[in-house]
Amino acid sequence: MKALTLAATTLIAATAAAADTPELVVYTYDSFVADWGPGPQIEKAFEETCGCDLKFVGNGDGAALLARLKLEGARTDADLVLGLDTSLIAAAKETELFATTEVTADYALPVDWADTTFAPYDWGYFAFVHNKDLEAPANFKALGESDLKIVIQDPRSSTPGLGLLMWVKDVYGDEAPAIWEALADNVVTVTKGWSEAYGLFLEGEADMVLSYTTSPAYHIIAEEDETKAAAIFDEGHYMQIEVVGRLAGSDQPELAAEFMQFMVSDAAQTILPTTNWMYPAVMPSGGLATGFEELVTPENARLIEADKVPALRDEALAEWLSALSQ
Template identity: 45%
Template sequence: MKTIIGLCSALALGISQASQAADLRVYTYDSFVSEWGPGPQLEQAFEARCGCDLEYVAVEDGVSILNRLRIEGTNNKADVILGIDDGLMVDTRATGLIEPHGLDIGPLRQELAWQDDSFVPFDFGYFAFIYDSSKISQPVRSLRALIDSNASVIYQDPRTSTPGQGLMMWVKSVYGDEAPAAWQALASHTVTVTKGWWEAYSLFLAGDADYVLSYNSSPAYHLVAENKTQYRAALFSEGHVAQVELAAITRTSQNKALGREFLQFLVSPEAQAIIPVTNWMLPVIDNVELPPVFGELISPRRIGFSAEEAGASRQQWLREWRSSAAQ
């Protein structure tokens, strides 16, 4: 009984602590603020710099950040949102809740070709198929080769996951109008299509497929955290589609100056050295000091669609995938 009372009071205490207004509230996703994610280290570094109190409000994932903004509208509590990706940028702007940051964020990596007055990238990655080099010595060298092969593949559902949507754009930009035939060909050697990233990736690690859709930075995790060298990303000659993770200031924020300072901090060398080894994505600026493995990752040519193009055709592409991959 005592333990229960203890726990209840701890619960109450925890809640009351969380409710004290912080100087800067950041909406983000759960794995970002987890113990091993970038959140805690970034918070510490930024608070030391600004002498202020930063608080994360974490929701399930990137899409949930946008949905929360949509539901709350102007009553939202966020000063900064952090963790939506470029695929959601158009919809997020359409809420009318995003404020241009008016910052000169300095030179970002050239391949990002970043030009936007409101959203600031804090990390990015290329979608890539990962394979086990101890099993496959001659990996495929292009998306066409993979789709025409009979190698077993696992990928994520574009209706429920961002990597899945990435593959959808990848196929569309390589195949154009012939995408339906490509999906059909891929379906003939697809093991399964999963709801989210981890289901696919754990099936792959269990040995259930030759290739799994993930990020070009995935091998870095295996090397740095597990000291395993066999997992590699396949470099495709057509180029790869990228996912860029973004942060922005809300129009309703009461503390925009601090928000701007935080965005500037996100692209600083200090923050950029933390993010890649905790979020396992690539830094957005050059010359960041990182474990050597980051230098050995594949660096593909970037292809794909602008956020506006993707936003306009997404529904139609989904229908196309749905009907051709189901055959």
Template identity: 45%
Template sequence: MLSRLSLLVLAVTLPVIAHAADRPVLNVYTHPSFAAEWGPGPGVKEAFEKQCECTLNYTVLNSGGDILQRLRLEGASTPADVVLGLDTATMETALQTGLIAEHDRSLEALDLPIDWNDAHFIPYDWGYFAFVYDTEQLPEPPTSFDDLINSPDDLKIIIQDPRTSTPGLGLLLWMHSVYGEEAPAKWAQLNDKILATTQSWSDGYFSLFMNGEAPMILSYSTSPAYHMAVDKTDRYQAVQFEEGHYLQVEVAALVNSSKQKPLARQFLDFMLTPEFQTHIPLKNVMYPAIDLGDDLPGVFNRLISPEHTFFLPPAEVAGQRRQLVNDWLDAMTR
């Protein structure tokens, strides 16, 4: 027989459990650096759940490339409502799956270095690909691709695989933008400098670079902001390359088959508010997609500012991607 105390506890907790069970769930496919406890994901989840009367659930995949591959495999049966973690190099390929819906959102709040009027993808941050180096291991880093390619044999770098990683694909586009048809030959020359090619950015940065395995890694011009603001060190810096840097815009989109479309659209609107965007600079360590004014951390004023920017339209990237990856694979196996 239940005691009076047990009955009282049940009377209090059962409505709470029932209420929680009634809350709709928004399922967002994303990557580890967004959803990690040190990333923007937890803060975004808390802020959004306060206004949505829902549960925000992250399905964490290894990289932006894996998000795209999972969508392809699952097709219209995917449980994803929103995908967050694709970028300008992968969005056209994602669109070709037929699984991405138009967002019908206002983009007036955007503050990007390029014009944006895409009907399917909404930016949530942006940055430039760059090589980050350890000043204690490498006091005088190479300051151009040519310098890097012709540097001493003992200089080693870490990059990411363009088949699975958006920064890895970004490096292909960067090299292609600089060298054009000569890029495959330059890759063959660079091959001897590559210590490791990791599946994702996180694998290379935290497991290898931060453990001193190599003095340089493909990352972002914004990466030093975290070290300066949070770690309180100037040890890790980005090199400004003479040729210029490739621009990346990271995006999110509504999935066509979502059963939570109104909630997903509410989340896409939320992405372009300060409540979301203030988590970007030091948690995703990128530039915010809107103007944060004085809320942008001061360390961002100390970052490199590329004099020349490379950027290929998403449709052009989709048309060249397979050939660029094949050229890269050939160069890596010579």
């Protein structure tokens, strides 16, 4: 009886302790929470300092996060959203669901950062990744004139897919529809997210895949495979800056703000380059892992101002849909 009573007391105490532990819910994209992604390490590192239960919820790719948030509105269970980017910031602010949050960091970004709603945690350049034995095109026009097979992502659900639309629009402006018409024959398929597209490329289903100039670092560092490369376009490369933001309706506002500050800390920034395979928003104290120095760096960085993206997005999406539906 005493043993039973002790067991019951221990269970009650454990249950009470769990009930007292605050939970922080972070919506993010699937690859972030994968076993090989940064999620597990970020979760462990933050929980060691916060006395909380950090819960990542994967939801497809980056653009799908905003769609889910719009659907849930103020009823959302999320305290934070991690994985939107500069192409989605304006649309996210229009929802009026995000709160201003003060984050202090010495950013190592190619552009100045003054936004007070979202904090950047990593960044990179979009590029088409291919095997090194392929003679890669030097620009979009050359790609459209080739017989190369490519895999891209849907701009309605994927931040790389949306980034590609902005990249083409930024380079070609009114000529963008003609570029998409030329590229339509090259597109093998359009996937919902980055993971599916990159997987198809690795399986040999396409010659090139829309990804990042940093993607070969994964193969170099994690696999000791130097057969992958990113094609450098003479037109320049569009940048992506990924951000984290706090929901105004969060019931853990202080803890959510603490997480945003943690994401730009050395602890988190050290994890991200070799798990999310992007450049850190703040340079880690130990620098970048050996292998990053082998990556190519575009000479011309492109980025449309966040507040100008929504109007261009609607136009570019219509052009893309028209070309690929023919």
